[in-house]
Amino acid sequence: MTQQVSEAPFPTDAPPPKPDPATAPQPPRGGRTATWRAFLRRPSTVVFGSLLVVFVLVSGLGPFFVDDPMATSYPKLLPPGGEHLLGTDMLGRDYLARVVHGGRISLAVGFSVALLCMTLGVVIGGIAGFFGGWVDTVMVKIAEFFQVLPGLVLALVAAALLGSNVGIIIAILAITMWPAVGRIVRAEAMRISKLGYVESQRAAGFHGMRILWSDVIPNAMPPVLVATTMTVGRAILIESGLSYIGIGDPSNPSWGSLLNAAQSYMREGWWLALVPGGCIFLVVLAVNLLGDGLNDALNPTIGRVK
Amino acid sequence: MKARLWHYGSLLLSSFILFITVITVLFFLLELAPGDPVQALVGDVPLTEEFRQQLIAAYGLDRPAWERYLVYLGNVLTGNLGYSFATNAEPVLDIILSRVGTTLALAVPAFVLSTAGGIVLGSIAARTRRRWLDAGISGFTVGLFSIPNFWLGMLLIIVFSITLGWFPTGGKSPYGQPGISLEHMVLPIITMATSELAYKARIMRSSMIESLGQDFIDTARSKGLSSRRLVFRHALPNALLPMITVSGYSLGFILAGSVLIERVFGWPGMGLLLVDAIERKNNMVVLGITIVLTFTIIVVNIVTDVVYGIVDPRLRARFTPNKPSPEVVG
Numbered sequence: 156m157t158q159q160v161s162e163a164p165f166p167t168d169a170p171p172p173k174p175d176p177a178t179a180p181q182p183p184r185g186g187r188t189a190t191w192r193a194f195l196r197r198p199s200t201v202v203f204g205s206l207l208v209v210f211v212l213v214s215g216l217g218p219f220f221v222d223d224p225m226a227t228s229y230p231k232l233l234p235p236g237g238e239h240l241l242g243t244d245m246l247g248r249d250y251l252a253r254v255v256h257g258g259r260i261s262l263a264v265g266f267s268v269a270l271l272c273m274t275l276g277v278v279i280g281g282i283a284g285f286f287g288g289w290v291d292t293v294m295v296k297i298a299e300f301f302q303v304l305p306g307l308v309l310a311l312v313a314a315a316l317l318g319s320n321v322g323i324i325i326a327i328l329a330i331t332m333w334p335a336v337g338r339i340v341r342a343e344a345m346r347i348s349k350l351g352y353v354e355s356q357r358a359a360g361f362h363g364m365r366i367l368w369s370d371v372i373p374n375a376m377p378p379v380l381v382a383t384t385m386t387v388g389r390a391i392l393i394e395s396g397l398s399y400i401g402i403g404d405p406s407n408p409s410w411g412s413l414l415n416a417a418q419s420y421m422r423e424g425w426w427l428a429l430v431p432g433g434c435i436f437l438v439v440l441a442v443n444l445l446g447d448g449l450n451d452a453l454n455p456t457i458g459r460v461k
Numbered sequence: 462m463k464a465r466l467w468h469y470g471s472l473l474l475s476s477f478i479l480f481i482t483v484i485t486v487l488f489f490l491l492e493l494a495p496g497d498p499v500q501a502l503v504g505d506v507p508l509t510e511e512f513r514q515q516l517i518a519a520y521g522l523d524r525p526a527w528e529r530y531l532v533y534l535g536n537v538l539t540g541n542l543g544y545s546f547a548t549n550a551e552p553v554l555d556i557i558l559s560r561v562g563t564t565l566a567l568a569v570p571a572f573v574l575s576t577a578g579g580i581v582l583g584s585i586a587a588r589t590r591r592r593w594l595d596a597g598i599s600g601f602t603v604g605l606f607s608i609p610n611f612w613l614g615m616l617l618i619i620v621f622s623i624t625l626g627w628f629p630t631g632g633k634s635p636y637g638q639p640g641i642s643l644e645h646m647v648l649p650i651i652t653m654a655t656s657e658l659a660y661k662a663r664i665m666r667s668s669m670i671e672s673l674g675q676d677f678i679d680t681a682r683s684k685g686l687s688s689r690r691l692v693f694r695h696a697l698p699n700a701l702l703p704m705i706t707v708s709g710y711s712l713g714f715i716l717a718g719s720v721l722i723e724r725v726f727g728w729p730g731m732g733l734l735l736v737d738a739i740e741r742k743n744n745m746v747v748l749g750i751t752i753v754l755t756f757t758i759i760v761v762n763i764v765t766d767v768v769y770g771i772v773d774p775r776l777r778a779r780f781t782p783n784k785p786s787p788e789v790v791g
Contacts, residue, residue: 300479302710303762304755305717312487312751315739316494316501388607395609396721400736414612418725421630425619432612440607447603 194452203441203448210438214258221252235426244427245420253413254430260409261391261435264325265442268390271329273383276336277372283337284344285367294341298334306331307393314402321404324397328390336382343375377453384446388439395435410435465770472766476759483755484537487748488530494744498522501744503546542749545738553749557731561753563633564730566641567722568715571653575715576708578658580701583665587673587700588692598662605659610718614652614725621648631727649726653718657711664707665700672700702773709765713758 194200229249235242242250283294301309306328313327347353348371356366395411397403403412410431417427494501499508499516508516517523536543542553586598622630628648633641672678673696681695723732731750738746 300482303479303713303758304483305713305758307714307717307720308751308754309486311720311735311739312747313490315742315747316490316744318495392607392609396611399609399611400721400724401740411609414609414615418615421615421619422623425623428612428615428619432609432615435609435612436607439609440604443603443607 190452194448197448197452199444200448203444206437207441207445210258210434210441211262213255214262217255218259221249221255224248224252224256234424242424242426244416245424250427250430253408254410254434257408257410257413257431258434260321260404260407261394261411262438264321264328264394264409265387265391265438267325268328268332268394269383269386271325272333272336272386272390273379275329275333276340276382277375277379279333280337280340281344281367281372281375284341285348285371286363291341294334294337298338298341301331301334307396310393310397311400311402314397319397319402319404321407324394324402324404328393332386332390332393336379336386339378339382340372340375343378344371347371347374378450381446381450381453384442384449388442388446391435391439391442468770469767472763476763480755480759481534484534484752485530487751488533491744491748492526501742502543503745506546537752542752543745545743545746553745554753556734556746557749557753560729560731560734563641563728564716564719564723564732566633567646567649567653567728567730568712568719570646571650571657572708572712572715574650575654575657575661575711576704578654579661580665580704582658582662584669584692584697584700586662586666587669599666602659602662605655606663608656610652610656611721611725613655614648614722617648617652618725631725633728645726645728649722649728652725653715653722656718657715660714661704661707661711665704668703669696669700672696675699702769705765705769705772709762712761716754716757 195204225248229243235250244250244253279290279294283291309331310324310327314324317323317327344367353366353370356370394403394409395414398409398411399415399418401415403409403415405412408416413431414428417424417431420427491501499513499522502516502522522529540554542557544550545553545556582598582602586595589595618630621627629635629645631645633645635642678691678696681691686695719730720732720735722728723730724736727733731753735747735750737743738750
């Protein structure tokens with residue numbers, strides 16, 4: 156495919172002709188905004204979108220309003236209610252403060268892993284699908300590798316051996332999870348690279364990278380956005396699992412770390428287990444349902460029986 | 462026949478390469494591990510200077526990395542996963558093999574239940590004309606999908622063990638008794654099965670919908686087949702094909718997830734062994750369990766592929782020479 160570009164009928168020293176913006180065909184304006192409007196009007200989007208926004212705001216701004224999560228100055232294992240909204244933990248720390256601070260870590264991990272996965276997936280998957288060649292072969296092998304082996308196992312071993320601060324955990328999760336996005340980008344890029352508008356761009360002498368950037372990737376984005384949304388949830392779940400078995404950043408306890416500590420106190424303090432797990436559940440549920448909604452809005456024909 | 466041999470040969474070869482890759486990655490991780498390499502090998506146990514020198518000689522820690530890599534690779538391929546120095550220098554493979562049965566006692570029932578349940582729920586969701594039932598099942602599966610699995614286990618313990626007292630809180634048998642007791646298995650199996658059930662139900666639903674939309678279903682319907690026969694004889698077998706692959710992956714996920722579930726219920730299998738080993742930085746055991754898990758998962762995938770080849774007539778057709786088959790779908 157790449158040869159076609161170098162064999163383009165234009166001499167290399169002359170710049171390829173720029174399409175005249177006035178006469179160049181414009182995409183229909185209404186299409187994209189209508190899709191987004193349909194997505195935003197769905198009741199589930201409104202409910203779970205707001206839920207997610209509340210969680211993000213509370214985790215982002217909450218730490219300025221709650222108590223010191225490390226201060227052990229209260230009675231131990233106070234049940235929820237009263238002065239301490241979520242009670243206190245086994246060392247007499249205000250549990251609301253700990254949950255809010257934990258949410259900061261869990262959400263930060265979830266969103267940064269998803270962003271990294273999307274970036275890696277778009278770049279590598281796009282190049283692999285559009286140009287083919289050895290990049291494609293390598294990427295397919297890597298994707299197979301991570302499809303066969305559960306990411307949890309690799310992440311677990313890597314975090315156990317390399318140490319576990321938040322940065323390392325984000326890096327490990329991004330490395331084990333990006334192929335899921337990359338596979339989708341690759342398949343889309345392969346499909347789009349055979350379409351008419353890409354062929355005509357090639358004929359017009361544009362470079363492969365330019366076509367990839369300006370046409371292939373934007374058109375590949377709808378399923379990629381869905382996959383990225385789902386990645387947020389999966390990353391939060393895997394991170395919580397890792398810190399639940401004790402592979403977490405001890406100085407930045409996430410919701411999973413709180414559950415790890417709660418394990419020994421299920422009899423005396425049920426709220427220690429209930430609250431952080433419930434937060435994980437609600438956030439992941441919101442993210443998954445938003446992803447489902449996005450999928451329905453972007454690919455309205457999928458999932459219907461005829 | 463030749464085509465089939467060729468297919469399985471390349472499958473075995475690529476599985477072998479995958480296994481080697483995993484060992485290589487693990488070796489690199491061990492190399493990258495911060496701190497003293499001897500301690501990284503042995504874990505958090507005190508060492509005499511003499512023993513230290515012995516270890517350096519035995520593992521070739523004074524030799525270049527590629528030589529150590531070859532030694533490690535050779536050891537793993539011959540079944541030598543090293544020794545656990547924290548526990549009387551027992552061979553790691555022996556320790557792991559003594560736990561495999563306990564882990565499978567949960568993983569296999571969870572696998573069977575989740576597969577059966579996923580197929581039933583997914584088919585019902587795809588087939589039903591009652592929108593609320595489809596929406597209910599879909600919502601239920603998304604919910605199960607989003608729950609941290611180990612937290613579901615903790616909730617089950619709080620409700621059914623601590624509050625209601627119906628089931629024991631953990632362990633595999635009453636204190637001091639050998640073997641595995643049935644009532645200790647109930648909650649862990651439910652916990653393990655649920656998230657896989659959700660995953661399989663989702664796949665089954667879309668697979669069934671796709672299968673019901675195919676042309677041969679229209680043909681069968683136009684022949685006047687009963688709805689029951691249509692589903693069980695025509696739609697279901699086709700919809701089940703992707704489930705074979707999915708089940709293969711899912712066994713891997715169940716085994717990986719058992720690490721968390723065994724910690725919740727204090728179930729003394731491979732997963733709990735792994736958690737203990739991570740806590741004590743007993744790296745040889747950590748790597749050993751990873752290798753055993755990887756090996757199991759790779760074998761399961763080979764089996765899956767073979768089963769798929771036997772079950773899918775289109776693949777059988779691909780293996781029969783000189784008979785062009787119309788539209789082979791991989």
